[in-house]
Amino acid sequence: MVAEKAADSTKENNKQLDVLSSTQTVVKNALEKLGYPDEVYELLKEPLRMMTVRIPVRMDDGSTKIFTGYRAQHNDAVGPTKGGIRFHPNVTEREVKALSIWMSLKAGIVDLPYGGGKGGIICDPREMSFRELESLSRGYVRAVSQIVGPTKDIPAPDVFTNSQIMAWMMDEYSRIDEFNSPGFITGKPIVLGGSHGRESATAKGVTICIDEAARKRNIEVKGAKVIVQGFGNAGSFLSKFLHDAGAIVVGISDAYGGLYDPEGLDIDYLLDRRDSFGTVTKLFNNTISNKELLERECDILVPAAVENQITEENAHNIKAKIVVEAANGPTTMEATKILTERGILLVPDVLASAGGVTVSYFEWVQNNQGFYWTEEEIEEKLYQTMTKAFNTIYNTAETRRIDMRLAAYMVGVRKMAEASRFRGWV
């Protein structure tokens, strides 16, 4: 009996942490609230295409290692699919599928002419040499080359991938295409057709959401205590922006642990010492765990690392008044409910982290037109896009008396549902 109960509770816990099924539940709720028939949900609950590839890489020790990778294309009714590529040991097929659905929702929320796509390779780039990483990146592009391209599916950076990896991938695709194809991928170095502001775009978008959310809750960002989980692309730029705006960044973390100081951390020093994978805490002895960090005292909490960090286990202990999700999928559905009931304003991932794909879109447009904008122009366009999206979703949540995640899904799903209907798919 006891063993049966324990097995049931493990099953329930695994279900809550399955990002695909929880995303499907919210998509279903959003479509029902919008009055769409069940067949629209049947179409949108899974990607239209999912490719699994095996990539052989000759390692530096002379052995050959076979890596598994994925590319999911959720829905291309609105336009080509778009979304990052993740290199991480925990990548799974279901995770990549969920990430592609989130990309569709983001494109809908910030009104881009795209559907969602996402890729991932099961690997640990922190343990690979530069040459092995180049070989893996080029091998992945060769393996998925038939289904990607500037008018089909446009990749970008995500966890543990960066502008160098985008450059190798663009070069490999250009060789296959026998044409210089900068619009194949975004997040490239500026000299290869990258856009000003793309590197910091995700964090900029999150900063704009924090400003808007703080205004709604009468909190001054200047002087507010902030914890940021993750010190990579999203988390490190965000910490810098908030620090420069006068917020007190009291906590940060990476995959190995967290740092907390109620008086505020020396962000410039930490930025200077972090490595290219967003690791910095290994240099310190007085670290705490990621779990502890999330529960420490602060006004604003920003998970900017990986999925399933705020769950029903710790949601009751979160001290922040505002939680802004820079990461994809950091809060489970059960935790969303708990935080909302506790009066904590939760700004969901599909809205808060949409700055990255927004500037990726600007990069793609600049590649297509062959004319490039200044950083100021990009920043202004990003600001307009993010504030409009935030307020549309905030007002939808208020009017309908629902949480901001469901409101964001309702706003995000509508365009692809309509486009699929007009195309006669449902």
Ligand SMILES: NC(=O)C1=CN([C@@H]2O[C@H](COP(=O)(O)OP(=O)(O)OC[C@H]3O[C@@H](n4cnc5c(N)ncnc54)[C@H](O)[C@@H]3O)[C@@H](O)[C@H]2O)C=CC1
């Ligand atoms: N880079 C981008 O443009 C965008 C990123 N995101 C999301 O933001 C999140 C972070 O992505 P990036 O900053 O780009 O990645 P990154 O690779 O630059 O940094 C990842 C950070 O998370 C930490 N981390 C990794 N595994 C962890 C774990 N198990 N527990 C705690 N920390 C861990 C790493 O140490 C590092 O500090 C991800 O969820 C990603 O999907 C969302 C939109 C766009």
Ligand SMILES: O=C(O)CCC(=O)C(=O)O
């Ligand atoms: O910049 C992009 O196209 C995609 C970024 C991404 O993967 C994300 O928003 O999760």
